[in-house]
Structure formats: structure tokens, C-alpha cells
Amino acid sequence: MSDTFQVKVDPELWTKLDMDVDRFMNVPPMLTYAFQNIFLSQQNRPQGMAYFDDMVSNIFTGRIEEIVDAKSEGRPVVGTFCVYVPEEIIQAGNGVCIGLCGGSQGSIADAEKILPRNICPMVKSAFGFKVGRICPLFQAVDFVYGETTCDAKKKTWELLDQYVPTHVMEIPQMKRERDKHLWIEEVKDFKRAIENRVGKEISEADLKSGIETLNRKREAMQRLNHLRHHDPSPISGRDMLLIQQIAFYDIPERFTAKVDELCEELEDRISNSKFVTEPETTRVMVSGAPMALPNWKLHNIIEGAGAIVVNEESCIGTRYYKDTIDTDGATMEQMIEKLTERYMKIDCSCFTPNDERIDQVIKECRASGAHGIIDYSLQFCHSYNIEAVKLREACAKEGIPFMAIETDYSPEDVGQLQTRVEAFLEQLQD
DSSP: OOSHHHOOOOHHHHHHTTHHHHHTTTTHHHHHHHHHHIIOOSSOOOTTTTHHHHHHTTTTEEEEEEEHHHHHTTEEEEEEETTOOHHHHHHHHOOOOEOOOOOOOGHHHHTTTTTTTOHHHHHHHHHHHHHTTOOOHHHHEEEEEEEOHHHHHHHHHHTTTTTSSSEEEOSSSSSHHHHHHHHHHHHHHHHHHHHHHTSOOOOOOHHHHHHHHHHHHHHHHHHHHHHHHHSSSSSOHHHHHHHHTTTTTTTHHHHHHHHHHHHHHHHHHHTTOOSSSOTTEEEEEEEEOOOOTOOOOOHHHHHHHEEEEEEEESSTTTHHHSSOOOOOOHHHHHHHHHHHHTTTTTOTTTTSOOOHHHHHHHHHHHTTTTTTEEEEEEETTTTHHHHHHHHHHHHHHHTTOEEEEESSSSSSSHHHHHHHHHHHHHHOOO
């Protein structure tokens, strides 16, 4: 294990961002300790992971400086929580799209001073980071992109707007033609919001460039995910989850280049039979709710028990990159329509009916060579919890072992989850 890795600190920068610096100074040491134990304790990691480790080391300092510099150049900085944000529009406006803090127990007490306790931990965690002034990413954004994928989110955005400007887009809940028209109008509104921020219209060439940049990023992620499906796998599920989380923080062009470099290394590893697990290692696919950084609990439990995670059907996973945008569109109207078609393929559990997601989970399980599926839901996330019923039925029909779990960000249920995961893995080995 490396004892030189540290999540860096910069109190002077954080003071300029109006953070609660004294309180936040406790976060980097805790994240350092967790990262060392969960990631750096792994054996035989690909050398290309050094870049992504460095991203975590600089996530509260160097990356924040880049964002502050972008703001000083007049570029819009948009904070997000959802894969429904049309990143291509932000890229076309020369802006920065950044995933916000929302995967930690540490900020929930701040949120519960205002919000009800019995709502999703991700929503509470995110809100708490802002009201507690303990997330430099949150402090650096120009505005937050909010969406209506669940009731807790859409009502929380009304309160969050009191602390940071929050632009809310209405996400359709069905996939009929009329719903597509609604989403097109929402995308156009979002484009105008970005244009107002930068003070100029986004041109057709700008949007085309934005689409191509994000297409290359998603294609690199597809390539990486395909390589990890090799049996035995050349990269751990923990490392793959980390890369997918960093996808929401890094500069798209730089991230794409580093993922492609890692893919080349993994191709060499496969050619030279250099893997992170032994043959016959139990392979597990995780589906369900997203795991915002630093939520590594389930992957750490699964791989700590000797199995390997080989796929994530999640917003922090294939849902983010499985589809690209058709580049046939030439006019602004055509490009926005093509963009909308890609986003309408996202199988968020907010949709009804959502049989496409059930089919997609089965398809990804087969493609990844997983021996079984663990479906993950956060407490009070009703759409994923209820959708697990249909997913369980589909897996039973397909003969795929299935287990649904519901958890939060606290460590209190780790022992119980370990027991359940180990019992499930024994079932897969029979």
C-alpha cells in the first residue's frame, strides 16, 4: 500500500470560496485513509490508474483551481447530479460540467436541520454539502442543473435555489412522441441559459464540436467497459467504479485520452495473460441507483469477499456512456433532435413503463459474463426499489441469480451487507 498518497489541501483557496475551512480540513485525511485502504491496497493494479489516483489527490485543490480559472475567463461552470444534463450544450458553450458532492454521510446532519429525514441519502448529502459550505466544487459553480427524476430532488431544488442559482429541467416520465417534444423544448431552454451566461449564441459548429467531444468520451468508456468484461478481468471493479466517478469531474478531452491510454495497457495485459483475478473468480454485476464519489461501500464489500464486479448498470456506469449521438444532423434543429434521441434512450427508473431497462440489465449481464446480479438501491429511492420487483422476476425467468439490497452511506450496515453478499456469492459458486 502506498503511504505517499494524500488528498491535498489548500486552505487559502477554500477561504476564497467562502467555505467552512476549519470543518472541511477533516475531510482530506479521512478520504486519504479510505482511498489507501480501498484502492491502494489492491495488488497488480494497471499502471494507468496512477492518473486517476492523482485526480483524487487533487480533487479539492488542482481541479478546483482549474475550475476557478475557467470562471475567471468567463466560462460557465455548471454543477450537476444527473446524466440527463445535456453536457454537449455546456461543452458547446465552452463551459465546465462538474459532478457535485453527494455520496457521503458527513453532510447529512447539515441537511437534516432543514430537510425531512426520510428522504434519499444522496439528496440529503448533496444539499448538506451546500448549506454546510463543505464542498469546494459546490462553492465554485455558477449554477446547478437540477432535474425532476424524483420527488425528493425536484422539491429540494426549490430550497437549494436559495443558496445557489438552480436551473431545473423537466424530465419526461414517459417515452411517447409528445414526451420527446417536451424534452426538446427543455433542451432549448437549457441552451438559452448557457448562452445567457456566456453572452453569445452557440453556433452549429460549436454544438457539432461539443457532440463529437462527448461522443469520443463515451466511446472510450465503452471500449474500457468491453475490456473489463474479459474473463479473467484485467482491472478491478473498484478501479472501474472510480474511473466512472471521475468521468463527471475531469476535462472531457483529457479524460478521454487517459482512458484510451489505459485501454491500450489493458489490451497488452490481456495479450500477456496479466489479470487482477484468478480464473474462476466469481463475477458480479451491479445494477440500480448511482454511486456518487466517495461511495465505494458495495464494491469494497463484494471484492473484499473475493469476487469481482464486472459491470455497473447505473448512471455511474453504462447508463452514462452506452449510447452516443448520431452526427448526421447539420442544422441546429436537427442536432438538438439527434441529441434528444440519445438522451431519451437513458433508462432512468423515473420512466414508466421502463421495460427497456429490464431488457438492458439482462443484456449487460450476459455481455459481461456475470454469474449474478446485485441490484443496489438507496433508502427511500422508491423508483429503483419498486423496479427491483420486475427485475427480480425477469432474472428468475432468465435463470440469473439475483439479490436486491437497500442501503445508505453510513457504515452501520456494513456487517449485515457483508453477510448477505457472502451468502449470495456462495450461491453463485454452487
